[in-house]
Structures are given as C-alpha cells and as structure tokens.
Amino acid sequence: MRQWTLSLAVVALIAGTSFAGKYNTKLGIGDKAPAIAGVTAAAGDKDTTIDLDAIKEDVVVVAFLANHCPAVQASEDRLADVAKAFQGKSVKFVAITCSASSGSASDEDAIPAIKNKFKEGKYAGNTVYGVDPSGKIGKAFGATRTPEFFVLDKTRTVKYMGAMDDSPTNEAKVTKNYLKPAIEAVLGNETVEVTETKAVGCGISYKR
Numbered sequence: 001m002r003q004w005t006l007s008l009a010v011v012a013l014i015a016g017t018s019f020a021g022k023y024n025t026k027l028g029i030g031d032k033a034p035a036i037a038g039v040t041a042a043a044g045d046k047d048t049t050i051d052l053d054a055i056k057e058d059v060v061v062v063a064f065l066a067n068h069c070p071a072v073q074a075s076e077d078r079l080a081d082v083a084k085a086f087q088g089k090s091v092k093f094v095a096i097t098c099s100a101s102s103g104s105a106s107d108e109d110a111i112p113a114i115k116n117k118f119k120e121g122k123y124a125g126n127t128v129y130g131v132d133p134s135g136k137i138g139k140a141f142g143a144t145r146t147p148e149f150f151v152l153d154k155t156r157t158v159k160y161m162g163a164m165d166d167s168p169t170n171e172a173k174v175t176k177n178y179l180k181p182a183i184e185a186v187l188g189n190e191t192v193e194v195t196e197t198k199a200v201g202c203g204i205s206y207k208r
Contacts, residue, residue: 021196024161026142029195033062033156034140039096041130042114050094050130052156058090059186061179062150064143064204065129066097067108067117071201072147074169076122079147082164082180083124091183093127096137097146100207103133135206148199151182151192159186162197169200 021028036052052060063079065072083093102109114129123129132138141150147168151160160182167173178197185192 020142021161023196023198024142026140027150027158027161029158029161031158033060033150033152033158034137036062036094036096036137039130039132039137040111041128042111042118043128044118044125045115047111048128050096050128052094055092055094056090057092058154059086059092059183060152060156061091061093061183062141062152063093063095064098064138064141064146064148065095066099066102066146066202066204067113068099069146069202071145071168074171075147075164076117078171079164080122080124082183083127085180086183086187087124087126089187091126091187093124095123095127095129096132097130098132098135098138098143098204098206100133100135100205102131133207135204138204139206143199144204145199145201146204147201149179151179151186153186159192160195163199166197 019028020026036050039050041048041050097109099109101107104110105112111131117123147164149162149164150158153159162178164179165174166176178194182192
C-alpha cells in the first residue's frame with residue numbers, strides 16, 4: 001500500500017511539472033506565453049502601452065532587445081526587413097527591453113531613444129517597442145540574451161524561441177534563417193521546422 005501511494009505521488013509530481021526547452025529554463029514549445037500588460041511603449045513617435053491580450057493579430061513575435069547591445073545593433077536592420085515582410089498580414093512585432101536602466105528617460109534603452117530608432121527606420125510600422133525595467137516579463141519568458149525571439153500563435157502558445165538566424169552579429173555569415181520561416185509556418189497553420197535555437201548576444205542586465 002505504501003509503495004502504491006508513493007507511485008501515485010511520483011505520477012502526480014511528473015504530471016504537474018512543466019518541462020522547459022533545451023535552451024530556455026522557463027518555457028517550452030507548446031507552453032502558453034506569460035502575460036504582458038501595461039508596458040510603457042512607443043509605436044513610431046507615439047506613446048502607447050503593450051497588452052498581449054489586446055493584440056488582434058494571429059501571430060505575435062516577442063523580441064527581447066536592447067539599444068546598447070552590439071548584437072542587437074548588428075541585427076536590427078535584418079529584423080526591420082523581417083517585420084516589413086509581414087506588413088499587411090496578421091503579424092505583430094512586440095519588442096521589449098528589460099535593461100534595468102531603461103526606466104531613466106536619458107538612457108539609451110529608454111523610450112526617447114526607442115522613438116529615435118523608429119525615426120531612423122530601424123523598426124517597421126507593425127512593431128511596438130516597450131520598456132520593462134523591472135525585468136519581470138523577460139524573466140517570465142526565460143529570456144537571457146538580446147536579441148531573443150518568441151513566436152506565438154493565435155492562442156498565444158509558444159511555437160518558436162531563440163535566435164533570428166545563425167549569425168546575429170555578422171549578417172555576411174548567415175547561412176540559416178530561423179525567425180522568418182517560423183513566422184511563415186505559424187501564419188499558415190503549418191508545422192514549424194526548427195522550434196528552438198540558442199539565442200546569442202548580450203546578457204540581459206536584469207535589475208538586482
């Protein structure tokens with residue numbers, strides 16, 4: 001009887017365990033995305049907020065970025081091209097910086113600097129970019145690097161997470177794209193071929 005009770009306890013423990021991804025300690029493919037609500041943001045030169053539940057598009061791409069990061073700087077034109085490829089389609093790009101200093105208006109990761117990036121054409125019109133100096137959202141997603149991407153379907157289930165391509169810091173060395181094919185697959189209700197890759201870039205400077 002004791003052995004039977006112990007076996008049931010083990011089964012219950014396994015059933016209640018959420019298995020994370022290969023590179024992500026918080027989320028796995030098929031998990032529901034964590035909440036994003038009330039995040040101060042910019043869309044072009046306009047002030048706005050990000051609420052994941054209010055987004056109507058079928059596909060949401062959550063991108064953890066930071067203006068100060070060389071890896072982000074090296075890939076932001078590519079990201080803009082990817083976003084532009086889906087303009088007019090049911091895809092929304094949600095960028096978030098979790099840099100602890102982004103709450104200061106004078107910081108290079110803060111909203112004024114983000115608006116300047118929009119003016120420079122670094123982010124497309126179907127993109128909204130917010131700041132979360134608390135780091136709560138990034139931690140919930142298990143994000144550790146910038147840039148790091150999560151593709152969500154219409155139920156806000158994670159279908160892809162990781163890098164944009166296999167050479168974030170050097171476009172000339174890109175041999176494999178991951179983000180764009182994943183978005184195309186989710187938008188077309190098809191199977192994502194590569195569901196998880198290792199994000200490469202700057203470590204996120206979470207608030208301590």
